[in-house]
Amino acid sequence: MTASLSGTVIEPAPDNAADAAGVAIRTEGLRKTYKSSRGDVEAVRGIDLNVPQGEFFGLLGPNGAGKSTTIGMLTTLVAPSGGRAWVAGHDVVKDTVAVKRRIGVVTQNNTLDMQLTVSENLQFRSRFFGLPAKVAARRAAQLIDAFGLGDRRNAMADQLSGGQARRLLIARALVHRPDVLFLDEPTAGLDPQTRVNLWDILKVLHESGQTVLLTTHYMEEAEALCDRVAVIDHGKVLAFGTQEQLKDNAGADTIVTVRFDADLPSDFTERAQLSALPGVTRVEADGEQLRVFSREPEGLLGTLVSTAIAGGLHIRDASEQKPSLETVFLTLTGREYRE
Amino acid sequence: MTTTLQPADIGTKADPVAAEAIAALVNDAPVPSPTLLKTFGAMMAREFRVLGRNAVSTFIRSVMQPLLFVFVFAYVFPKIGGGIMVGGGAARGGVNFATVLVPGLMGSMFLMQGMFGTTMPLVMEFSWQRTIEDRALAPVPIRVLGIQKICAGAIQAFIGALVVLPVTYFVHAAGQGPHIHVSNWLVFVLVMIGASTLTASMGLLLGTAMDPRKMQMVFAVVLMPMTMLGCVYYPWSALHAIRWLQILVLLNPMVYMSEGLRAALTPSTGYMPIWAVMLALFGGTLVFGYLGLRTFRNRVIN
Numbered sequence: 024m025t026a027s028l029s030g031t032v033i034e035p036a037p038d039n040a041a042d043a044a045g046v047a048i049r050t051e052g053l054r055k056t057y058k059s060s061r062g063d064v065e066a067v068r069g070i071d072l073n074v075p076q077g078e079f080f081g082l083l084g085p086n087g088a089g090k091s092t093t094i095g096m097l098t099t100l101v102a103p104s105g106g107r108a109w110v111a112g113h114d115v116v117k118d119t120v121a122v123k124r125r126i127g128v129v130t131q132n133n134t135l136d137m138q139l140t141v142s143e144n145l146q147f148r149s150r151f152f153g154l155p156a157k158v159a160a161r162r163a164a165q166l167i168d169a170f171g172l173g174d175r176r177n178a179m180a181d182q183l184s185g186g187q188a189r190r191l192l193i194a195r196a197l198v199h200r201p202d203v204l205f206l207d208e209p210t211a212g213l214d215p216q217t218r219v220n221l222w223d224i225l226k227v228l229h230e231s232g233q234t235v236l237l238t239t240h241y242m243e244e245a246e247a248l249c250d251r252v253a254v255i256d257h258g259k260v261l262a263f264g265t266q267e268q269l270k271d272n273a274g275a276d277t278i279v280t281v282r283f284d285a286d287l288p289s290d291f292t293e294r295a296q297l298s299a300l301p302g303v304t305r306v307e308a309d310g311e312q313l314r315v316f317s318r319e320p321e322g323l324l325g326t327l328v329s330t331a332i333a334g335g336l337h338i339r340d341a342s343e344q345k346p347s348l349e350t351v352f353l354t355l356t357g358r359e360y361r362e
Numbered sequence: 363m364t365t366t367l368q369p370a371d372i373g374t375k376a377d378p379v380a381a382e383a384i385a386a387l388v389n390d391a392p393v394p395s396p397t398l399l400k401t402f403g404a405m406m407a408r409e410f411r412v413l414g415r416n417a418v419s420t421f422i423r424s425v426m427q428p429l430l431f432v433f434v435f436a437y438v439f440p441k442i443g444g445g446i447m448v449g450g451g452a453a454r455g456g457v458n459f460a461t462v463l464v465p466g467l468m469g470s471m472f473l474m475q476g477m478f479g480t481t482m483p484l485v486m487e488f489s490w491q492r493t494i495e496d497r498a499l500a501p502v503p504i505r506v507l508g509i510q511k512i513c514a515g516a517i518q519a520f521i522g523a524l525v526v527l528p529v530t531y532f533v534h535a536a537g538q539g540p541h542i543h544v545s546n547w548l549v550f551v552l553v554m555i556g557a558s559t560l561t562a563s564m565g566l567l568l569g570t571a572m573d574p575r576k577m578q579m580v581f582a583v584v585l586m587p588m589t590m591l592g593c594v595y596y597p598w599s600a601l602h603a604i605r606w607l608q609i610l611v612l613l614n615p616m617v618y619m620s621e622g623l624r625a626a627l628t629p630s631t632g633y634m635p636i637w638a639v640m641l642a643l644f645g646g647t648l649v650f651g652y653l654g655l656r657t658f659r660n661r662v663i664n
Contacts, residue, residue, distance in 0.1 A: 057664075100498060101664045124396060124501040134495045138412040147411075150404035151500035153396030162392065169383035200391040224384060231385035 047203050047234040048074040048097060052106035054258070055092050066092040068258040069106060074236060074251075076202070079229045081249030082238040083352065089258035090238035091131060094207045097236070098128045111202040124152070127196030131207040133188050135180040135195070142167060142176045145195055152199035159198075166194040170224070186217030193224065204228070206237040210244060222247055242349040252348065254355055261355040270346045276304055276354055277320035278344040281313045281327055284337045295330045305354075311339070316354060396501045402510055405497065409514040424475060424522040428467045428529045436460035436534035460540035462631050464530050465623030466594030468523040472557045472619050473588060476519025480511060480565025485574045488661055498662045508566060508658040512651060515562030520554055542627050549636060553622035556643030560615055563647050566654030570661045592616025597624060599632040618642035 055067040067089040074080045082090045095101030097110055099119040108115045111125040136144050142163050149159035167176050170190045175183060183191060189209060196204055206225070210218040225248055229235055239245055245252050246266060253263045262269055287308050292298070297306045302319025313331075317323050324343055331338055344350050413420060436459065487494040497507055530540050544550050572580055591611050593601075598621050601608035611617050622639035624631050633639075 095664060098499065100495060100662065120501050120503060123499055124394075126499075128495075128499055130492075130495055132491045134491060134493045136408075136493060136496050138415070139408070143411065147404060147408045148496075148500075149394070150407065151396070151401050151497070152394035153400045153501075154392060154394055156407075158392055162387075165383070165387055169387050197388060197391075199394040199396075200388065227384050228388060231388045233388055 045076050046073065046109075046112070047076045047078070048072055048080070048108075048110055048236060050093075050097070050106065050108040053093065053096060053103055053108050054105040055089075055096060055101060056104045066258055067096070070253075070255070070258070070260055072253060072260070072263075074234070076234050077232055079225075079235045079237070079248055079250045081245040081252040082236065082255055083240070083242070083245045083249075083252050083348065084238075084255040085240055085356070088240075088256045090240075090255060091207055092258075093255075094128075094205050094236070094238055098126055098205055099123055124199075125202040127199070127201035127204045129189075129192045129196045129204070129206045129209055131211065133192065135183075135188060135191060137179065137181040140177050140179055141172055141183070141191055144180055144191060145198055148195050149198045154199070162198060166198065170194045185213055186220065189213060189217070189221060190224070193221070197228075203234045203236065206235060208238055208240070210239070210241065218244075242347065242352060246348050254352055256356050262351065266348060269348065269351045276316035276318055276350060277323075277346060278350050278353060279315045279317065279320065279324050279327060279341070280344070281315075281324075281331065281341045282339045283311045283313070283331070284339045286310050287313060287336070288334075291334065291336075295334065297327075297330075300326060398502055398506065401500050401502045402506060405500070405507070405510045406514060409510075413518070420518075424471065424525045425529060427474065428471065428526040429533060431463065431467055432460060432530045432533045435463055436530070436538050436540070440535040440538045457628075457631050458538055458540070460530060460534055460538055461542070461628050462597060463595065464526065464540045464542055465627055465631075466592070466596075466620045467530065468526045468623050469557070469592060469616050469619035470589050470594050471522045471526055472519045472561045473585065473592075473616060475522030476515050476558055476561025477565040477568065478585075479518040479522070480515030480562045481569035481572075484511065484566070484569030485572075485577060488570070489574060494662060504659045504662050505655050507662075508655040509651075511658070512559060512562045512566055512654070515565050516555075516558035519558040519561050523554065523557070540628070541630065544626060545629050546626055549622070550626035552640065553619070553626055553643065556640065556647065557619040557622065559647040560619070560643050560650065563650035563654050564615065566658055567650050570654065570657040588614055588616045593620040597621070597631045598634050615642065615646055618646075 050070055050072045053067060053070045053072075054065070057064040057066055070089075070093060072080075082093060084090050092101055096103045097108055097115055099115055099122050103116060110122045113121040113125070115122050136147070139147065142160075145163035145166055146156070146159045149162055150156060154162065164176075167173055170193070172187060172191060172194070175187060180188070180191070193206070193209070209225075210221055213221070222244070225235065225237075229248070235248075237244075237248065249266070251263070251265050252269060254261045254269070287310070288294075292306050292308050292313070297303060297315060300315075300317070300323065302317045302323075303315055304318060305316040307314040307316075313327070315323065315327065320343060324341060328338060328341060439459070484494075498504060500507065527542070531542075534540070568580065568584070591607075592614050593611065593616065598608065598611070598617055601611065618634070618639045621634035622636070622643065624633040625636050625639065
């Protein structure tokens with residue numbers, strides 16, 4: 024399915040000076056295969072990225088697309104099976120210590136040190152990075168205040184709420200002034216208020232010059248935060264560019280969805296010759312639902328409705344989705360994203 | 363009447379975050395200058411902070427076992443049975459059981475504190491949240507983190523074993539106290555260090571190689587046989603009556619800890635040649651340390 028779309032994939036900008044300053048993250052054919060007795064799993068199958076300093080970059084894809092594995096390789100915690108990658112100019116395999124010095128990582132799981140308090144989590148992380156104990160204590164206090172954790176400073180890390188823990192994870196990733204901040208699904212499982220609150224923090228960080236690589240399976244998160252996005256699925260980059268580029272070029276069609284009160288006859292789409300309608304790129308009939316992807320959506324909904332009525336079908340509801348990251352994503356992967 | 367929450371309210375209802383403060387923190391942060399030594403020191407400081415926080419439970423855990431053992435064997439038994447002698451000891455002219463027991467108890471404390479003091483935190487850190495990643499992202503090679511785990515476990519083991527001495531000194535029936543004096547300080551210190559590092563290395567291997575769900579079984583098939591057949595309650599030489607067992611237990615690292623301490627503290631009970639003890643303790647540290655660091659790295663790096 025992805026093969027038929029290869030023409031729509033936007034290639035990364037040509038990279039003349041591969042090791043030039045100003046490149047925060049670069050990968051060449053990065054791949055990872057997990058060996059197992061039940062068969063190998065190709066989690067990442069050759070990813071090429073190029074993220075300049077100061078950019079807020081998003082890896083967007085469904086669960087299991089290879090996002091976390093990619094971030095794992097860039098942060099030295101997953102050993103690549105092939106290809107190469109550099110973070111802040113350092114090879115992630117040969118020079119792990121130099122990479123770790125320059126990155127801050129917010130993992131998807133809560134990796135706070137549960138044996139320590141909120142303040143101690145920040146202090147010891149600072150000290151791991153060579154700050155003297157006094158400086159570490161002062162910096163911990165500042166971070167706690169800035170991240171609104173003042174009343175929890177002496178609480179044990181395992182007593183924090185989900186949102187507080189997430190804020191502390193971000194604060195902890197920033198103690199040593201990283202060149203690149205990695206965020207793996209930072210708002211997964213959080214309530215909407217906490218999510219918006221975290222977005223505010225991330226926006227401010229970005230505005231103050233922080234390079235960020237974020238993975239997410241929430242379209243609205245990528246839309247709200249990212250300068251550029253790579254849509255990935257099955258371990259491959261399907262499209263790459265700014266949101267506008269993606270919407271313009273990556274086959275981001277308007278999607279018209281019609282739901283019926285009974286399953287569609289199997290030959291309905293053929294009989295109605297929907298694919299022959301002007302601008303229609305794809306038709307998906309699935310049970311009671313019909314989804315039509317089109318470049319020329321004007322009048323399409325009306326045509327569909329009248330076609331259905333003429334065919335004796337009863338419509339339950341109908342909707343039209345304008346091009347958005349979500350329609351880009353659905354156009355590229357051809358299905359609802361998996362929560 | 364119902365109130366609707368406007369989208370604009372959502373952000374303001376969340377905890378306020380000072381945007382300027384965060385921006386300043388990013389841009390005005392002190393530049394870190396990590397070195398291997400600083401990071402290692404900070405990691406050790408973290409271990410002691412945690413140990414200090416759990417000081418009471420750590421203390422109780424390290425005192426209960428020797429306390430109950432000496433209470434039963436050096437107080438209750440002499441009172442009710444008129445003094446229990448072990449074969450080997452009796453043959454050497456009436457060494458009391460407390461004297462036989464002290465090096466053995468110290469050996470078993472090495473195992474409890476060193477091995478399980480290293481294993482249990484690792485099992486927790488490798489469980490589903492993988493909090494080990496917190497330290498794995500510190501700017502040092504992964505093996506340094508593993509070596510740090512061994513050092514922290516070894517220090518716990520060292521202290522845990524020393525606790526046995528005051529306990530056994532004070533708790534016993536009249537005349538049943540152990541006869542202990544350090545006959546050779548060098549041997550004593552080397553055995554203490556070797557036993558500490560050996561048990562902590564074994565703990566690193568066990569904590570990274572074992573499936574956490576099988577920990578109960580590990581207690582049954584590792585801890586119990588190692589303790590019961592580790593020359594805790596009898597000197598190794600006394601096993602000559604059961605030759606096959608005497609040879610078989612040579613596979614048990616516990617034997618060398620108990621026997622090494624007998625050589626240093628209670629030579630009157632008889633002991634194994636010191637070269638064999640040293641070879642086993644330090645050679646074992648190298649072997650288990652190597653294997654443990656390898657599995658540790660493989661668990662941290664996917």
